[in-house]
């Protein structure tokens with residue numbers, strides 16, 4: 460099976476000398492959902508920014524069998540839909556419909572075709588009722604869903620989401636979880652939420668100081684790196700009980 464993403468020996472240094480990626484190799488196969496785990500600053504965002512050519516390091520990247528180069532960049536970008544951590548950075552048009560139509564229009568579709576793609580994507584994420592709303596009036600969960608529709612409207616084969624669970628309340632998180640499970644694309648999901656990772660992913664990778672340290676079962680990797688919030692120590696649980704007036 461041809462991997463959808465194949466990264467070999469990727470290293471990257473920021474201009475100030477920070478070595479953010481150190482010899483990272485990784486594969487994503489069709490149908491997989493991979494949780495990308497690791498501490499703040501371990502290189503997760505830097506890694507995914509290489510996959511659509513936003514950053515360029517040393518090493519090689521293939522997407523759907525195509526080597527990522529300057530020439531193939533538009534093709535690669537049409538295969539990978541990237542949802543950023545901050546939806547406000549991603550949504551910039553006056554209305555939801557215009558925002559989601561932007562991508563397909565940019566790919567050369569006619570206005571009519573682009574609107575059809577946008578409406579279908581908004582339907583998938585359950586946001587058809589908000590076509591004419593201003594994105595900045597939406598709740599965090601709604602913004603996240605519209606940002607996702609923005610990439611789905613371009614029919615990508617791979618979805619990359621950078622901390623999609625941030626700012627979501629429990630129902631918003633559940634909603635996102637079910638939505639992601641129903642989408643057929645292979646996914647790469649950066650998250651600190653261990654429950655979310657367990658519920659959505661069938662594989663995990665763990666970053667530490669720019670290195671990809673482990674690749675395998677989600678539970679196994681969480682146990683190996685003590686990567687869990689629970690159970691809380693008894694003293695922490697008692698703290699709030701003692702503070703009841």
Ligand SMILES: Nc1ncnc2c1ncn2[C@@H]1O[C@H](COP(=O)(O)OP(=O)(O)O)[C@@H](O)[C@H]1O
Pocket residue numbers: 473474475477478479497498499500501502503504505506
């Ligand atoms: N634009 C930048 N310039 C310099 N250093 C950066 C920049 N962006 C990130 N870094 C550094 O690169 C490392 C990896 O960052 P990042 O990929 O954002 O980590 P993560 O997403 O895992 O929190 C960190 O040490 C961070 O401080």
Ligand SMILES: [Mg+2]
Pocket residue numbers: 503504505
């Ligand atoms: Mg990050």
